[in-house]
Amino acid sequence: MKRLLPLLWVLVIATVPLWLRDQYFLHVTITTAIFIIAAMSLNLLLGYTGQLSLGHVAFFGIGAYASALTTLGFNVELPGGLSIVHTPWPAVAGFVIGVIVAGLSGYAIGKLSFKVRGAYFVIVTISFAEVTRLVALNWVELTQGPLALTNIPPYTLWIPGIGEYEFWNKTAYYYLVAVIGLLAYVIIKRLVNSRIGRAMVALKENESLASSVGIDVTRYLVLAAVVSAAMAGAAGSLYAHYVKIIDPDIFLFIYTVTMVIMVITGGKGTLAGPIVGGVIFGFMPVIVRSFAAPAVQWILYGALMIVIVFVLPQGIVPAIERWASSWRRSRVGNDAVVLAGSKVREE
Amino acid sequence: MDELLQHVVNAVILGSTYALLGIGLTLIFGIMRVVNFTHGELYALGAYAVFFLEVSLGVNFFLALVIAVIVGCAVGAAIEFVLLRPLLDADIDTTMLVMIGAWIVMQNTELLYWGGVSKAVMTPFPEEPLQIGPVFVSWLRLFVLVMALVLIGATYVLINWTKLGKAMRATFQDRDTAALMGVNIKGIYTATFAIGSGLAAAAGALLGPVFLVTPSMGDLASLKAFAIVILGGLGNITGATLGGFILAFVEEIGAGYISSGYRDAMGFLIIIIVLLFKPTGLFARAERIG
Amino acid sequence: MQADIVLSIEHVAVHFGGLIAIFDLNFDVREGEIVGLIGPNGAGKTTAFNVITGFLRPTSGNVRYRSTSLSGLKPHEIAKLGLVRTFQRTSVFQNNSVFQNVLIGLHDRGRSTLWDTLLALPREGRSEQELVQDAHEILQLVGLEQRASELAGTLPYGEQRLLGIALALAAKPSMLLLDEPVSGMNASETARCMKLVEKIRGSGVTILLVEHDMPMVMQVSDRIVVLNYGRIIAEGPPAAIQNDPEVIRAYLGQGKKRA
Numbered sequence: 001m002k003r004l005l006p007l008l009w010v011l012v013i014a015t016v017p018l019w020l021r022d023q024y025f026l027h028v029t030i031t032t033a034i035f036i037i038a039a040m041s042l043n044l045l046l047g048y049t050g051q052l053s054l055g056h057v058a059f060f061g062i063g064a065y066a067s068a069l070t071t072l073g074f075n076v077e078l079p080g081g082l083s084i085v086h087t088p089w090p091a092v093a094g095f096v097i098g099v100i101v102a103g104l105s106g107y108a109i110g111k112l113s114f115k116v117r118g119a120y121f122v123i124v125t126i127s128f129a130e131v132t133r134l135v136a137l138n139w140v141e142l143t144q145g146p147l148a149l150t151n152i153p154p155y156t157l158w159i160p161g162i163g164e165y166e167f168w169n170k171t172a173y174y175y176l177v178a179v180i181g182l183l184a185y186v187i188i189k190r191l192v193n194s195r196i197g198r199a200m201v202a203l204k205e206n207e208s209l210a211s212s213v214g215i216d217v218t219r220y221l222v223l224a225a226v227v228s229a230a231m232a233g234a235a236g237s238l239y240a241h242y243v244k245i246i247d248p249d250i251f252l253f254i255y256t257v258t259m260v261i262m263v264i265t266g267g268k269g270t271l272a273g274p275i276v277g278g279v280i281f282g283f284m285p286v287i288v289r290s291f292a293a294p295a296v297q298w299i300l301y302g303a304l305m306i307v308i309v310f311v312l313p314q315g316i317v318p319a320i321e322r323w324a325s326s327w328r329r330s331r332v333g334n335d336a337v338v339l340a341g342s343k344v345r346e347e
Numbered sequence: 348m349d350e351l352l353q354h355v356v357n358a359v360i361l362g363s364t365y366a367l368l369g370i371g372l373t374l375i376f377g378i379m380r381v382v383n384f385t386h387g388e389l390y391a392l393g394a395y396a397v398f399f400l401e402v403s404l405g406v407n408f409f410l411a412l413v414i415a416v417i418v419g420c421a422v423g424a425a426i427e428f429v430l431l432r433p434l435l436d437a438d439i440d441t442t443m444l445v446m447i448g449a450w451i452v453m454q455n456t457e458l459l460y461w462g463g464v465s466k467a468v469m470t471p472f473p474e475e476p477l478q479i480g481p482v483f484v485s486w487l488r489l490f491v492l493v494m495a496l497v498l499i500g501a502t503y504v505l506i507n508w509t510k511l512g513k514a515m516r517a518t519f520q521d522r523d524t525a526a527l528m529g530v531n532i533k534g535i536y537t538a539t540f541a542i543g544s545g546l547a548a549a550a551g552a553l554l555g556p557v558f559l560v561t562p563s564m565g566d567l568a569s570l571k572a573f574a575i576v577i578l579g580g581l582g583n584i585t586g587a588t589l590g591g592f593i594l595a596f597v598e599e600i601g602a603g604y605i606s607s608g609y610r611d612a613m614g615f616l617i618i619i620i621v622l623l624f625k626p627t628g629l630f631a632r633a634e635r636i637g
Numbered sequence: 638m639q640a641d642i643v644l645s646i647e648h649v650a651v652h653f654g655g656l657i658a659i660f661d662l663n664f665d666v667r668e669g670e671i672v673g674l675i676g677p678n679g680a681g682k683t684t685a686f687n688v689i690t691g692f693l694r695p696t697s698g699n700v701r702y703r704s705t706s707l708s709g710l711k712p713h714e715i716a717k718l719g720l721v722r723t724f725q726r727t728s729v730f731q732n733n734s735v736f737q738n739v740l741i742g743l744h745d746r747g748r749s750t751l752w753d754t755l756l757a758l759p760r761e762g763r764s765e766q767e768l769v770q771d772a773h774e775i776l777q778l779v780g781l782e783q784r785a786s787e788l789a790g791t792l793p794y795g796e797q798r799l800l801g802i803a804l805a806l807a808a809k810p811s812m813l814l815l816d817e818p819v820s821g822m823n824a825s826e827t828a829r830c831m832k833l834v835e836k837i838r839g840s841g842v843t844i845l846l847v848e849h850d851m852p853m854v855m856q857v858s859d860r861i862v863v864l865n866y867g868r869i870i871a872e873g874p875p876a877a878i879q880n881d882p883e884v885i886r887a888y889l890g891q892g893k894k895r896a
């Protein structure tokens with residue numbers, strides 16, 4: 001049964017466009033899925049490695065801008081008279097560049113930010129994101145500033161049997177995002193279930209103890225930051241080539257908060273957490289907007305966040321696991337469940 | 348040269364209110380170790396309170412200022428009591444998330460009630476500025492400077508010469524020992540949060556008429572407050588005061604001579620640079636407040 | 638024929654502002670020895686420990702491990718050289734299972750790289766299998782095999798300390814530093830731990846331990862080093878130390894034989 005479940009999920013995901021006919025809902029599904037990828041990447045840093053990075057949207061935005069600029073081309077003059085001209089490249093190249101640039105900024109910011117811990121780390125990460133936003137806003141020559149980068153072309157892939165295919169159509173884009181999302185999930189799953197994942201969990205719990213057995217704490221923190229940033233950059237690129245217009249508002253702190261809410265309410269440090277949280281907070285606006293103004297929505301989110309912290313501090317997924325485990329216990333008996341439960345934790 | 352002098356004067360005035368913001372946060376952050384994301388919202392609340400009292404209730408400007416500060420203290424105490432006290436020994440992530448939630452709720456409540464359009468606060472001061480030598484200062488700004496300095500002085504007195512201040516300093520140095528000596532830690536936390544929030548509200552009330560009042564005015568204020576706290580060292584009031592002036596100077600000079608667009612980035616750059624090279628702050632003395 | 642010196646502490650001094658925690662520490666540990674570091678509370682034992690394992694930078698002096706200077710090295714680098722310590726408080730990863738704890742300790746023995754993991758290459762699977770095997774062996778050695786799937790934080794205190802040693806053993810030390818290994822243990826747990834310490838030495842690991850439990854330390858150690866007020870006041874075999882007037886004075890000054 002356990003083996004069948006993932007397959008079932010893949011099937012469900014694969015068939016969504018067949019029964020979700022409403023284009024608007026399909027749109028929401030796509031943007032939600034993109035945000036879920038970003039949330040999964042944040043979960044690696046926040047949930048598994050235990051670093052409350054509140055600047056994550058910076059990587060999302062950097063990925064988006066890098067991808068868009070690669071595809072649109074740009075012409076900037078640097079101080080000193082040096083001029084850089086870039087001619088447009090295919091959108092797929094933009095995706096790759098977006099991932100790489102985001103990953104590199106993850107490395108740079110990680111290396112710098114991890115010199116401090118705790119509250120100071122939080123503040124430094126927020127600051128990096130804000131500086132990025134202000135650069136995007138003010139370096140008009142490169143980013144068009146508040147005028148936004150527009151007419152971002154969609155991806156074109158060569159698909160065997162079809163030839164060159166442009167990803168305009170929502171259904172096609174949905175499948176693209178679903179595939180990348182699945183890939184992201186697998187990457188995270190493999191990472192956290194490995195020796196590397198164990199090192200991250202160890203340093204999350206006790207850095208001194210971890211280093212006493214030879215774990216290079218900084219190295220793994222930076223690794224988590226790089227993978228996390230690269231993945232967020234991928235999500236950013238997907239976003240840019242879907243909505244086809246991006247402006248510096250993409251760097252607003254509120255988007256980081258959205259991702260954080262998704263991860264925390266879903267369950268940080270679990271694989272399913274960001275997905276559950278993402279689905280809830282991705283679709284909630286759609287449901288709520290019919291009877292409440294945006295400001296009210298946000299009041300609800302804020303209140304929900306507070307409530308979750310008090311009532312379900314571990315998030316929804318662990319709560320469900322606990323409930324399922326106690327239900328099993330009442331039917332099968334305690335010892336069997338403890339053994340089975342511990343296997344789950346070792347996954 | 349005249350231009351420079353003008354910038355200096357502007358910086359001094361701005362710096363005094365920044366100092367209020369910073370002192371409030373350094374007390375909260377220092378004594379309670381809470382990453383207080385609502386600090387900027389109390390700043391905004393102070394401004395909105397003055398606006399509301401003046402425009403909707405016809406209250407005199409000066410009285411409105413006083414009431415705004417009291418409201419700030421009260422709201423701060425309420426936040427601490429309802430949200431933070433139950434989480435007294437939770438880890439920093441948890442309290443941070445709760446503060447973010449509170450920040451979202453507060454800001455959007457303001458947005459809901461007053462809308463996103465910026466509001467102007469009327470003051471009884473004359474419009475034409477005073478001219479002192481080559482420099483122009485508006486009466487309003489002069490008033491702001493004086494009030495801010497008065498409040499900074501009052502806080503200094505509170506922390507260093509009252510029983511409450513002593514208890515706060517003790518809690519800052521060593522919470523457990525202070526508790527053993529009979530200090531009511533929970534009470535001190537509520538008082539600290541109330542005082543810090545009151546100072547933020549005061550800064551907002553004073554600056555509201557100078558700039559405009561918008562729901563998002565608190566965001567930058569929060570971050571700048573953190574920059575000041577980090578610059579001055581946690582729990583260090585003198586450091587926060589100096590930090591406030593330094594930030595204002597950097598902003599003014601930077602905006603005046605480099606680029607005004609990046610003005611707000613100055614605060615963040617300061618945070619980044621200081622945290623990376625001198626995490627204890629420029630003025631850190633070993634664990635003392637006052 | 639004396640064994641080689643593996644650890645040498647040379648003129649180590651630690652000043653905290655005006656407070657001098659360690660004056661001028663000089664001693665060696667030889668291959669295969671079990672050396673006990675004792676002294677009244679506040680004598681500087683934990684400080685010395687922290688200096689040796691890289692958790693504290695000495696104000697002056699140097700520590701050498703097998704002729705490699707440990708000056709400026711980070712704790713994980715020192716651990717990789719073979720010098721591994723246990724902790725007295727929070728000695729294990731509370732929120733992980735006993736088995737996971739040992740797996741974490743085995744971290745450096747893993748052979749796979751990031752790409753092996755991401756691409757699920759065969760080397761990853763093989764490496765993991767080896768580690769699982771090693772983990773079982775270590776748990777058997779310390780006698781915690783039946784507790785494997787339990788959460789470390791739920792273990793009785795004595796067994797947590799044993800797990801802490803297992804964790805350190807997983808890191809394949811050539812020298813083990815035990816920080817008060819039997820503190821808080823009852824008589825049978827202490828006996829169990831002492832047997833384990835002998836077994837570990839038997840497998841070729843040199844041991845330096847800090848302890849307050851006098852009978853335990855006297856029985857288990859080949860040699861004792863006594864610290865008081867940041868200085869060594871005596872050094873020698875247990876029998877000599879027990880009768881040393883300086884040592885007795887230092888402890889009587891504290892009021893109890895078991896400090």
